[in-house]
Amino acid sequence: MTADLVHKGYYHYKGIKFDMLYTPPGNLDAMATFEVRPDDIFLVTYAKCGTRWTSEIIHLILTGGDPDKIDRTCIESPLEMSYLKDKTDIIFGPFYKKLETIKTRRVILTHLPKSVLPPQVFTKKPKVICVTRNPKDCGVSMYHFALGLGVIEEGSWNGYIDNWIKQEDMVMGGFFTNVLDFWKHRHDSNFLFMKYEDMKKDPRGSIVKFADHLERTLTDEELDKVVHHSEVKNMKKSYDNFEKRVQGGVFITKAMGKVPFIRKGQIGDWKNHFTVAQNEQFDAVIRENLHGTGLITFFQSGLVSK
Template sequence: MNQVLVQPKAYPTNLLQKDWSKRKLTHRCGQAFVDKVHDMEVRDDDVWIVTLPKCGTTWMQELLWLVMNDFDFEAARSEHLEVRTPYLEFNYEIHNDLDHAFAPVEALKSPRLIKSHMPLPLLPQQLWMKKPKLIYVYRNPKDYIVSRYYQYRSLGYFMSTTLAEFALKCIEEDRAAPSKDFEHVTEFYELRNEPWIYYTSFERMKLNLHQVIEDICKFLNKTISEAQIEQMLQHLSFEQMKKNPKLNHHWEFEQVRAKLKSEYEDNNFMRRGKAGGYKDELSADIIAKLEDMIQRNLDHYDLSLNQLLLLDDKAAL
């Protein structure tokens, strides 16, 4: 997954006052794509979901799409999530066609639900100015690192790499604080009280999905009945999502595999859906090394992981 240094045309100085000259930014799509994103037309009624990969994005996407589309479960089950709510970077990653990079997004009727993994300063400038609704979801890094490993192998990457080796590679890449992942999350965390941003975590969704659904409805000015909440809780349960082919990214995976033409491991996208699942898969030594890396970054920002996850200080991580 090669990354190249990029330079945004402008920074969101109207949102955050910081020394942006120290912000080193990379992206695998390159400078021309970053420039195109910067100039992208944002609609006032857009809804954006921004996350680091494997942080509960799909779970929140489906929740949001249903709230925005009057809880039309039949329509949700009849079309792939990636078609209903496109991943902004995906079309260019597959086709490398800059002129049509945003075709799936532009084809959507308003209000659009758009997903991106890009950091704040690489998102469209109009997003910072118009401030449409934006949802950010974070997750314990120890869990998302494990989850990323299995997703990469499902696409054909890291096939000769063990999970322990992958975790050590992540630790080495993030040796300097702040890491790019922590820059990504802390910028949105700092904006969490802005009225146009809803910030939450995978762990909060696991603890009380009912409350998150209610919060999202309030955030998007939508009403929901208790019966609809029960339907949502059933539809969004891990058991139901795992067996729902429209939510396991088959549409995307088939295109990536066809492009790479390499061996891959056929892991289900919805693999375990646990908070703290890393404890079952990583050795105590690797966990300790990951915790050291995480703590270096947290110390840089004078934050705790529980703060970033919106958890009580007594919560187990």
Template structure:
């Protein structure tokens, strides 16, 4: 993942430098009713993305910010290396010339032209809702891993993340952040609406849904299931290597190489139920009610095991 992230870190460095000279109200812009960070996204890029041609054998990871997309990107990067008969983490596992910012919606509008020259399978990551992705993803039935996480931990992690990165609006208090989180003022939009939109696609055979919590609970089984879904055979030794390299301890230790000065921001705790350190009783009930209205009872709602992870 080291070389794979070089472009992302460079882009983040530039975005942070630009954001430092911007007013808080300039950090986000609205596109089709959803907010995005001004320094890494643009209307031109979104427009160009619409006609991007996704290949059937591309590997796609979709997840809302702070759902664990960094973590699962590590797993998928290693699995792709194995599928190409390379050793995960070795210098030869990624070609530096073949780098491109993996987040589909981040970067310049010309990136999609450059991506046409990349060999298959290409790893693509996105925080976008399905209706804002290129239609070719669904037309060509590219396989996609949909990663979801309990909303209280997503909010908690997003709060710390927003206060760590200059390119996102920061918050003086958790209460202020929670108000914005619940009133759709987040970059990439409202998480519960995100879940509700993706739920419409949950039964498609080319989409596999996995939760942050289940990967945390049983990493080996999760990696095995993901590899099976993407048709990548694994030996026991390869499985253990992927599990070890994607552990929170290993990724945090390696974060200087993969994420530069942003390592501590991206790898903070990597746990479950940190929400209990921030939510008060009223906020907890408010989230419970919103979850009930938006997503409880749906396929994704049931998969999240809300009562297990979000009830004190």
């Protein structure tokens, strides 16, 4: 696949916009032949839809609720992205190559749309967990993440959200196209489709669903530990401990070592950002994209204002 390079370090691959620095074309070319293992666990999310939180839950389930047993160097970057090989000289390397060296069971994070995901995900049928979120909250979280990285400037909310509402030429593709492509697989036996809001409202019940899908039986004590250590406040403690214990750990718990992957971990923060007009405009876009798909019912209350 030849990349069509455009300005500002972006390019298009299969019609989808990507960032040249974090996801160079060679990384995406490699997805076509990436070797998927039957015991892999793929965590598929649109960016800022609870990726790190869900990843923590999965790893805690696999370690019986012990955060100190999690090898965070194996999850420092999504499958398709580059990561810092040398955290002093800022030397990047493709993370998929690091994943190829892991001998133990892999938990593979990815923001890739279905059209670029390794084809073996659908032929070898590893465990797949898809997590989605109210796109209003997703947009707000993305905004603050971009602010922290210096991609946009303070006070640029109106321009940013206008682009988010239009969903035009989004990096990694649009929210609705992404979620709908995976929604079609919600009944596949190896897929589990979860909603961020449900996870917040019933963390214990959601963790049981994750464990059942992964075919991992937890004792009551282990389940209690997973619930406890996956709370956002306790995740932050685990991240802080890791940063202090491991040289360069900050580059694993924070994007580029400066923007925490975990911010508020709340639902409904969009109400503190959207104007009435912006909310009404986005409600119309949501209805247009999700009408008749069953996803509005799946999201239920809080997605579209009455």
